Amino acid sequence: MQKVSESMQLEYAFMFTLRKVNSINPKGFKQFFNDLPLDPYIKGSYRFRRLSRFIVSENKLSKLPHGYLFQSKEYNPLVGDVKREFAELDDALIELDIFKYMVLAFSDSCKLHPEAEIGVHQIRTTCSPNNLGNPAPEGIHQDGTDFIGIFSVDRENIQGGETHLYAAKKEKPVFNKVLNSGELLLVNDHEFYHFTTPIKPQTDAQGTRDVFVLTSPSLLCD
Template sequence: MQKVWESTELEYAFLFTLRKVNSINTEGFKAFFNNLPVDPYIKGNYRSRRLSRFTVSGDNLIKLPHGYLLQSKDYNQLLGDIKREFAELDDALIELDIFKNLVLAFIDSCKLHPEAEIGVHQIRTTCSPDNLGNPAPEGIHRDGTDFIGIFSVTRENIQGGETHLYTAKKEKPVFSKILHPGELVLVNDHEFFHFTTPIKPQTEGQGIRDVFVLTSPSLLTEV
């Protein structure tokens, strides 16, 4: 399996890692964020989302059947115990080499089992002068998975959107950073809570934050 990361290890390196992915040109992803369906489970119409799950065979991605996302209320007080269903990722996106590289590198970096299932969430959060965008409406939380990767694709006309990691909800964050396009943070979900601060526009007009969130296990179950 190929390795595509240029990396900088931080404190708690075995528990979370910040990486700059020089081999992936985020421009190739941008068009696929323009047709995301609005997330019907969040009030305000500021978040749009697609979701698919994969395994790998060698260096090839295998897309798994459609399923629904289900988290316990122990992890998601806002939407826990609700079966959430989202449109699948665009087939043309999945066929891109840069997308395959992102998923394979997530697997390799987290040392996942070759048959591990990976969920890929494609998420756009928007904001306007009248409305903030909230990338984490559930607050400081864990996802209830093993590993999480947050990969930044686009930041346009926004301030905020800083990613925080915590060892406990009531403690100060041990990591705080705005993820710029091409940067990714890998997190052990058993060890850290995470949160991303709300976004607002820098100038008049709409602001946009586009990310891929990868998880293993996927937290998806077949319908």
């Protein structure tokens, strides 16, 4: 991880933070990543995805009606201005206590207002000896939301996949780290650009990177 000076830590303290969510055992999520549908909007057949949106009220999690994902080309030059439709999260996943704890950790850490809409994107990126996986095919970018959370579930047989944060696109990153299982990176999307480097397998077998990406607002439209 890049060292950040004490002055920079103070300057960025309320703009991004990394925490370990001790109330969550990420192994409980693993089975729900094995049947993710292929993301049809990305070439290469290496990314798999589901998403749903929620609100948190009085520490209770409520799922909202499903919608389509939409970002403008200003934020996503690759698939911006496209109505992207994905399957919802598995009901059995949503019922897990660890899922609730993850969403609450995001909501509480970002100090979201009551009834704030939260999108939860479940994403698996794969790679093989002949095919790199690209967690951020759109390059260094912002999402066009207020807050972003990246919760690392698992890394299996991969190298790479280092997450970077930038105060500006053409500057050096102010943060760069491989997110380990159980770590949650929280980012103010107005202040930073983010990127994750491609992954490749450590052996001849397939490699996988499993994460949840949380956003508020959700980026889903009716």
